[in-house]
Amino acid sequence: MGGVDWPHRYGLALVELLEHLPTDRLPGKVAATVVVTMTREQLVADLAAAHLDTGHDISAGDARRLACNAGIVPVVLGGASQPLDLGRAKRFFSEAQRTALATKYDQCAVQGCDSPFAWTELHHEQPWSQGGATDLDHAVPLCGRDHRDIHKPGTRATITTGPDGRKTIQIHRRE
Incomplete structure (x- = not known):
């Protein structure tokens, strides 16, 4: 197999493995929580990009693929509000x-x-x-x-x- 980029293939194999690990012991029963910042228009467009909390940009198609097995967190979509100021009631950030x-x-x-x-x-x-x-x-x-x-x-x-x-x-x- 000449010209095969083995580090890239190993990386893709690791991602596939992680995406298929059992999630029955994870909080919320999802494979991951993906924080993607994009508008609804970007999500449905074929060429748009999404921004991840890893600092990377991915295509809208990749964002949709990740969304199939992950928890989706609506950041600006007007979902149920979460308290963001906990004062001294809690020591750890939520x-x-x-x-x-x-x-x-x-x-x-x-x-x-x-x-x-x-x-x-x-x-x-x-x-x-x-x-x-x-x-x-x-x-x-x-x-x-x-x-x-x-x-x-x-x-x-x-x-x-x-x-x-x-x-x-x-x-x-x-x-």
């Missing part, structure tokens, strides 16, 4: 909050980090241990490395909020 942030962020909020949003953890802008609230405006997506670093003693972080409400963090690591 899936509804994570989904809402996926429409705003493509990647880790740390300057220079290109880890996709789908791989991030949600960090309290003001730490929970210091009275921080679990509200959407206080959630900042950080990759695992940056989330660990920001909590290390002696580490400082400068957070700036852009006009679009997106936060950017500059971590000042201890030398």
Whole structure:
């Protein structure tokens, strides 16, 4: 088989395997939750693109294929509302909050980090241990490395909020 791109074929085989794993032990009984940002018009068009929370764009056809076996989260479609500000009632951010942030962020909020949003953890802008609230405006997506670093003693972080409400963090690591 000359000219076969084996890494690509292995990747497709892994995706197919993951899409066919049993889902009876997953919350909500779906294979995955796909956060796709697109309009209804883009979904029905043949050439339109959809944006994933991994930072990648896919075709509308691929979005429809993924939707066959995944949970669909309507972001702007006027479905049932979810509370996005939890105050001090809950320590951990909810899936509804994570989904809402996926429409705003493509990647880790740390300057220079290109880890996709789908791989991030949600960090309290003001730490929970210091009275921080679990509200959407206080959630900042950080990759695992940056989330660990920001909590290390002696580490400082400068957070700036852009006009679009997106936060950017500059971590000042201890030398």
